[in-house]
Amino acid sequence: MSDKIAYRGSLFYFKDSATIANLPINKDKQSEHDCQYVYIEDGILIVESGKIIEAGNYADLKNKIVDIKLVDYKGKLITPGFIDTHQHASQSAIVAAYGDKLLEWLDNYVFPAESAYSDDASADKDLNFFLDQLVRNGTTTAVSYGPLFYNASDIFFEKLKERNMRFITGNILMDENAPDSLRLSTQENYDNCEKLISKWHNTNRLSFCISPRFALACSEKMLELCGTLKKDHPDCYIQTHLDENVNEVIEVQKLFPWSKNYLDVYDHYGLVTDRTVFGHCIHTTDAELARFKSSGAIMSWCPLSNNFLGSGLFDFGRALKYTDRITLGTDWGAGNRLSMFAVMDDAYKVSMLNNVKLPSMVGWYMATFGAAKALKLESKIGNFAPGKEADFIVIDADASPYLKYRREKVSDIFEFLFILMTLGSEENIEATYIYGKPAYINQRNK
Ligand SMILES: [Zn+2]
Structure with a gap:
């Protein structure tokens, strides 16, 4: 029996041909032929068996939907789910921890909190809570650091499977400069990866991510084994941290004196x-940026975290001269919100501090279709082209009184997206759908 459903509301998404470079940045600079997005004020999205069947004008499609179930979100915005490219699933307990910069913050807060995931029951409870919060914030896909311990990472994959989420994750790896409670042997870390890859990689909607925490927490042998894993499983992703904090960069140079720069350490091990998704990329050299260009590696810009830990200001304008594979991450843990609205808001402010304007279209692109493209998932998620997986959210701007008031004063989609990215929050997420099924419905008015 068909499970076809039509959703009525305003639709917004980017076309397959969109890139950062060809996005219109305001109404005056847009012509019909180069319009890289679709905005339909009164639209219909038709979904069947977890896939997008069609998206179009209500007036054009109303005869097609007479016999199918209609869910009415008129006046609300239906748009693809957010993609968060950097977050730590096992750091919920220390979000908003006071007063430390990166290296001290890891010792004082992160390591004790992550140690608690050695207990399977508490890992189960925490990871479930984390995923509830994630969908409540409208995020449907993420690149995420899983817990260090095998069982806890296995539990995390199990929960993602139950929720049918498209997700990229793996057990975080560290074998040096860690407390005893978080230090596994190099071999055990490697073996855990192999076991998780054979059990979960390319199953359901899941991909495995080789996840060395950062160069300071990994022995040369551990990094070498990460390279071996990548060679043996070429379609696995890799995630790690790069150039986040000035003291971190100095320490890396001391620990790897042969390296030309921080990125060169990772490059040496393939x-x-x-x-590969590199979190932060704040204190990059020109040589590192040139390597981003030649390798196609992905940047995850995490302004919430960078501001919270006082790490520095990502220079978006400079990075863009080398690569358009720039995405956005919460860095939940050091980032103090799971909302991609909040990430876009801080990205805009950080850009202004660097004298670069961040247009709303560019912010939304990086938080949705641009991230799908960078992760090579654009044939599966990120917009409403027919055949794509139906991960979408419903945004109710009128759920917050000031946003409702401000919305009445905007005249086009560029301004509307801008006020959403600078004023929106999880209270504006009316519903989150994963593979065509509701994963979260806001109970505010129910
Ligand atoms: Zn991080």
Whole structure:
């Protein structure tokens, strides 16, 4: 029996041909032929068996939907789910921890909190809570650091499978400069990866991510084994941290005196690839940026975290001269919100501090279709082209009184997206759908 459903509301998404470079940045600079997005004020999205069947004008499609179930979100915005490219699933307990910068913050807050995931029951409870919060914030896909321990990471994959989420994750790896409670042997870390890859990689909607925490927490042998894993499983992703904090960069240089720069450490072990997501990338050299260009490696810009830990200001304008594979992450843990609205808001402010304007279209692109493209998932998620997986959210701007008031004063989609990205929050997420099924419905008015 068909499970076809039509959703009525305003539709917004980027076309397959969109890139950062060809996005219109305001109404005056847009012509019909180069319009890289679709905005339909009164639209219909038709979904069947977890896939997008069609998206179009209500007036054009109303005869097609007479016999199918209609869910009415008129006046609300239906748009693809957010993609968060950097977050730590096992750091919920220390979000908003006071007063430390990166290296001290890891010792004082993160390591004790992550140690608690050695207990399977508490890992189960925490990871479930984390995923509830994620969908409540409208995020449907993420690149995420899983817990260090095998069982807890296995539990995380199990929960993602139950929720049918498209997700990229793996057990975080560290074998040096860690407390005893978080230090596994190099071999055990490697074996855990192999077991998780054979059990979960390319099953359901899941991909495995080789996840060395950062160069300071990994021995040369551990990094070498990460390179071996990548060679043996070429379609696995890799995630790690790069150039986040000035003291971190100095320490890396001391620990790897042979390296030309921080990125060169990862490059030496075959970890700089077009499937590697590097978090932060703030204190980059020109040589590192040139390597991003030649390798196609992905940047995850995490302004909430960078501001919270006082790490520095990502220079979007400079990075863009080398690569358009720039995405956005919460860095939940150091980032103090799970909302991609909040990430876009801080990205805009950080850009202004660097004297670069961040247009609303560019912010939304990086938080949705641009991230799908960078992760090579654009044939599956990120917009409403027919055949794509139906991960979408419903945004109710009128759920917050000031946003409702401000919305009445905007005249076009560029301004509307801008006020959403700078004023929106999880209270504006009316519903989150994953593979065509509701994963979260806001109970505010129910
Ligand atoms: Zn991080």
